[in-house]
Amino acid sequence: MEKNAPTQSAPTSAKAKAKASAADEAMALAAYNQNSENFRSLNSLMWQIPLIAMTLTGGLWFGVSKVEGMPGLRVSLLLLAAGCDVGLMIVLQRLRFVMGEYLTWLKSANPPGYVAAIGTERWTGDKTVKNTFQVMLGSAAFISLLLVVGPMVASHLKTTDDPRATAIAWYDAHAASLADGVHRPSTSGCAIPLPTILRNDAIIAWQA
Numbered sequence: 001m002e003k004n005a006p007t008q009s010a011p012t013s014a015k016a017k018a019k020a021s022a023a024d025e026a027m028a029l030a031a032y033n034q035n036s037e038n039f040r041s042l043n044s045l046m047w048q049i050p051l052i053a054m055t056l057t058g059g060l061w062f063g064v065s066k067v068e069g070m071p072g073l074r075v076s077l078l079l080l081a082a083g084c085d086v087g088l089m090i091v092l093q094r095l096r097f098v099m100g101e102y103l104t105w106l107k108s109a110n111p112p113g114y115v116a117a118i119g120t121e122r123w124t125g126d127k128t129v130k131n132t133f134q135v136m137l138g139s140a141a142f143i144s145l146l147l148v149v150g151p152m153v154a155s156h157l158k159t160t161d162d163p164r165a166t167a168i169a170w171y172d173a174h175a176a177s178l179a180d181g182v183h184r185p186s187t188s189g190c191a192i193p194l195p196t197i198l199r200n201d202a203i204i205a206w207q208a
Contacts, residue, residue, distance in 0.1 A: 032109050046095050050133055053088050057081050057140050064147070073152075078144045085141035089134050096130040104162040 064074050107114040119125045129157040 022090060028109065032106070035102055035105060035109075039099060039106065042099050042102065046092065046099070046130070046133075049088055049092050049095075050136065053085060053137055053140065056084050057144070060084075061144075075148055078148045079081060082141040082144035082148075085144070088106045089137045089141075092133055092137070096127065 060077045064077045067074050067077070107116070117126070119128070
């Protein structure tokens with residue numbers, strides 16, 4: 001009886017191993033499917049970030065174009081647009097990192113079915129899309145900041161003392177004061193129509 005004990009326990013251990021192996025395969029398949037779904041969701045979200053940026057930035061720029069006589073509000077809207085674009089750049093960086101981790105796991109889980117799509121040129125790399133989106137967002141943020149700083153610099157340049165501009169302004173003011181102080185002749189009591197009379201091809205001015 002003692003010699004037959006190992007032969008009876010062998011099938012039992014084989015069945016347990018088979019059940020454990022089947023459970024592991026089912027778990028691995030479920031994890032693979034779930035991670036694949038998560039990667040697809042992240043990929044869709046990454047392609048939505050430019051649409052969010054265009055809607056947000058375009059709306060704020062449109063608001064800036066309609067605001068008149070409120071420079072503080074215009075500056076606030078432009079700074080908000082720049083901040084949102086920079087924030088979306090950071091979100092995109094983090095999102096692409098998480099997607100890379102999922103790709104690494106999917107590659108190790110099923111190497112034969114994994115498509116690497118490794119680019120051989122500069123514009124076909126694995127992060128070309130992410131870099132392109134970030135360049136677009138950075139350009140939009142730069143334009144917003146330029147619209148904030150540009151008018152300030154232009155206003156500062158206008159107020160800078162320029163000798164020629166100062167001289168011209170002084171002469172203009174002096175000429176205006178002289179024109180205002182010129183004595184104009186009175187026409188009261190004049191029997192002949194004023195201001196001028198044409199006679200013998202000559203202009204004769206009469207003054208009372």
